Amino acid sequence: MTRRELLYVKTVSDTKSISKAARQLFISQPSLSQSIQRIEENLGTPLFNRTTGGLTLTFAGERYYHTASQILKMYEDFEIEISDINNLKTGRIHMGTTDYLGTLILPSILPRFRDICPYIDLTITEANSAELEQGLLDGRLDFTIMHAPKDQHHPQLNYELLARDPFVIALSPDHPLLKCAIKKAGYEFPVLDIALLKDEPLLMLHSKQRIRQVTDVILGRAGIHQPNISLTLKNFETAQLLVAQGLGITLIPRQYSSRSAVQKQPAFCSIDKKYDACWDRCIASLKNSFLSKADQMFIRITKELVS
Incomplete structure (x- = not known):
């Protein structure tokens, strides 16, 4: 499995459409369709169910998607680690928070972060707790500011306490x-x-x-x-x-x-x-995942201002 193949399958799954995925990947639809077909032939099993409502993952496809997400996250982490050599002059953060919590904390955090890290590309996803946790597991998010589960914490996630309400x-x-x-x-x-x-x-x-x-x-x-x-x-x-x-x-x-x-x-x-x-308000992240210098800076500011 090459990085390109992993990305192709993941993008098709995310968009549930060959045509939409092709536009997002900046390749032709026939080329992407042929690539997916070759991947399935090499694996000896279909990854997608072709339905009138779009493409859905088979059981094998779900396993491929999960593995692809983890491997692509490793690639991204490595690139971010290399970019840290530039000492926060370049880089990106993909973080998440819940809708209402974001209105409480982001106005105090973002101005300070922008003063310190003006060149970091910041993407914020606002969603409910279950969607944020899935984003961490899929590798789409570096960390989240959210509220921890009350009893059963997800075994693959870290929840670092910030404050109790x-x-x-x-x-x-x-x-x-x-x-x-x-x-x-x-x-x-x-x-x-x-x-x-x-x-x-x-x-x-x-x-x-x-x-x-x-x-x-x-x-x-x-x-x-x-x-x-x-x-x-x-x-x-x-x-x-x-x-x-x-x-x-x-x-x-x-x-x-x-x-x-x-x-x-x-x-x-x-x-x-x-x-x-x-x-408990917390910082949640995937266990054993790499957090860039930019991630760590954002988390440090969060702890200082909203704990």
Whole structure:
């Protein structure tokens, strides 16, 4: 397998189209089609399913794609390592962050980074946590600034802790459960036992969003394994707005709740420390991967400014 062959298969898979891949690779469509056919003939097995909806990977194709991604990442790492000899005069960074976290941290990080590294080509991918982790595994991203999984960390990824943010319970200002909340020293809000939410209608985010994943773990620690989910949303600010209107209860990171733009604010309750109801902002990267000097500089600035 040559580097060109690896790149051809990976690009066709990413675009799901010979014609789109050919344009991206700046070669003719017939030439790319013939190359893919030769690769499949040499391997003795098809890599793609040809369907009316486009090209999809066969099982062998999935294995080839995974290997190609890793090898191409090694090539890229080597090139970046060589470029480091230029002492940050050239180079590139492919980093990722979640949509909302990016609005919180990038405005403080990027000006400082640009002052120090004005010639580094920076590409930022904004996506949900699952997509960012896959980007690291595929070699498309050097590192990400995100929130770590609550319980099961991916075995191939490193999660370096930056900061911890507690979750709080958001409910309407006239909700009866507020009478059960108890003021305790060391807590910002009155403490409400999570177990009391067992039969309450909950507003939850989608399962691929890290807030939802952390919420599921917190509820599970309170014995709530089948919560009463009345509505599933993508936007946590929408969830807060609906909570304030009395349409349910939600769990949300404290930092995010304070930046909500909703006019009518919900009431908030703290969660007892025994539930470890928090999430960890982190730098995630592939284990044993090479991080360039530019990567390391960006990470160092991040630690200094937003930890």
